[in-house]
Amino acid sequence: MSHRTFLMLAIALLMFPQIAQTLFSPALGDIGRAFDVGPQVAAQTLSVYFLAFAFGVVTWGRVCDRIGRRPSMLAGLAIYAVACVLGFSVRSFNGLLMTQVLAAFGAAVGSVVTQTLLRDRFRGTELAQVFSLVGMALAASPAIGLFSGASLVQGFGYRGVLVALLLLASILWIWSWRNLPETRPSQLTSVGLFATMGDMLRDPGIWRSALWIASFNVALFSYYSLGPFQFERLGLSGEWFGYSGVMLALASGFGAWFNKKLLQIGCRPLQLIRLAALTGLLGGIGVWLLQAHVWFVLPMLLVVLAFGMAIPNILGAALRNYTDRLGTAGALLGLFYYLLIGVGLMLAAWSQALGETLMICNLLALSLAIRAKNAFV
Template sequence: MRTSTYLPLAIALLMFPQLAQTLYSPALADFATMFSVPPEAASQALTVYFLAFAFGVVGWGLLCDRVGRRPAMLYGLALFTTASVTALSVETFEALLATQALAALGAAAGSVVTQTVLRDQFSGPALARTFSLVGMALAISPAIGLAVGMGLVQGFGYRGTMLGLAGLAAVLWAWTAAALPETRPAVRARNALAQTGRTMLADPFIWRSALLVAAFNIALFSYYSLGPFIFQRLHTALEWYGYSGVMLAAGASSGSWLNKRLLDTGHAPATLETLAAALLLGGGIAVHAMRDSVWFLAPMLAVVMAFGIAIPNVLGQALRAYGDRIGTAGAVFGLMYYLLIGAGMLLVGWTQALGGTLIVCGCTAIGLCGPRPRSLRTQPLQ
């Protein structure tokens, strides 16, 4: 099957976890109200989501190497649908968190399996350009997620969000069953998790990549975690939180478009990562300075633009030495950076400090954008 025939589906599947996360975030304030928990506890729902997502990445990454890309994706979407339907009838906050952990396990297939499919078909600069195209589509996910999420929460409470997510996952399951090809190579490494994991955990290039992915994601999702409560503190109508997604989506889309243009004109990925780190740090400093005004949204544009520039380059380069076991390597890599994201989001929930979080993420990214370490893997694993 030609790549062009399933690329729209691949983009939709990659958008799905981000849509789920951002569509879910307007419900955080409703969680606090319905279950009588403080904002700090409600914010931890995203932390649980990310931590469960991390372990889901491992499971689906291994499964897509063993049973195939297509079956793994179908199982993941089915699990997400079941968990979201179950969330409609829970009566305690702890039970809600449990259903969201299961949903996150299922949603992880949309990330790792789809990235594996793309890595089966592309490599090197072509993969980075493909991720840039995907990034432009992903940039609209927050706008869609926030707008739809706000509408569902206002009309039906958090249960409306859960029902909407279940419906979306069911539609994607049917589309996947009809259109996703099997791209798993005929010749592949077997039972390589332990050895691949040991090699990757000792690989400084992998750690650099995982930390960069985590820094830019924590910067992005700290806004979606804290945004509802920031708008409440500023006595601004919560609807504006939903509208802000449109503006931020425009910033992320601009970053992805600029990244593709710069790659096409010969700029090195390392240079673009440094540019993104500088934008993130500058935006974070400005957000902190303007934290008592809704105008903090203006420098948030620089933050999301940095995300759109950085992530395609980091993901496109991270696993170039692990092409013979890309699903397993993707599982280990995803576990690493999603555990880092989950730990970071835990701290974000405790501190409730958006500007400070962005500054720390920016400083971390700047520190990682010095000379690139070489990957330890120069010979095939046995």
């Protein structure tokens, strides 16, 4: 399998969880109407998704160290497809939440196993640059998800979104079955899950990485969970929410591209994380000031730009001390930060306060970056 084909498949698999999340976001309003639940309840769908995703991450990370990267990926995509099929038949909101739990568990394979595949093949600065390249591709995910999701909901309701997700999972399963290589090292150190967890819980760098990743993700995904209702309050249709995804994708892509260029000229990752947190904080203040107008989308561009800059640097170095157990360590790191993301999004859904959520997340990220001094992750 060529280097280029491998990266294309890896990028597609990494995009899958994010596309699945953003494709579902425009359906929240229709879900609320279909099951007669309010915005606060409907927005909890994404919170539940992330919490289930966290447990999926730790499961698939452990499994891919035991049975291999390829069979784990095929099993996770198959579970996601089954969850989509079950979603057509539910008759209650709680039933829909249960199918989202199963879907999130399956989708987690696209995150942790694909990151493990990349860490199997790349190291150090090369890995950070690969994650920057991946970040530029991932920038298209919000545009694809929000725009496609809004169009599908407009024509077919939330069930149209489920059909699209089922087709996407099926295509990725076939592509992976035909082309995904097995990259698990033949001599893999057998380190217990709980032993690794103990090491990571005592590692301040791991906690800092998890809090950084959670902060930037909650800032990004709070827009996807609260944005549809914000547009409704301003009297705008769901299509406008979909169009905003195109603008956000451009900003995120620019952030990842800008980060790659700055790395190439010698900027340190910690400097870039600090710059990203400050940029996101300015964006959050702007969203808070403009929340009564549709122009709040413009400062939101700074928030997603910050996401595109920060995440590649954090992911590239987070597990540099755990190369002998990348699947298990990646799973546990994912468990830590996805639990934090789920709790953060639950609080954001409860508050229905987008601007305040963005400011708190970026203040936390900036505080961590300042306290890190010359240490990194």
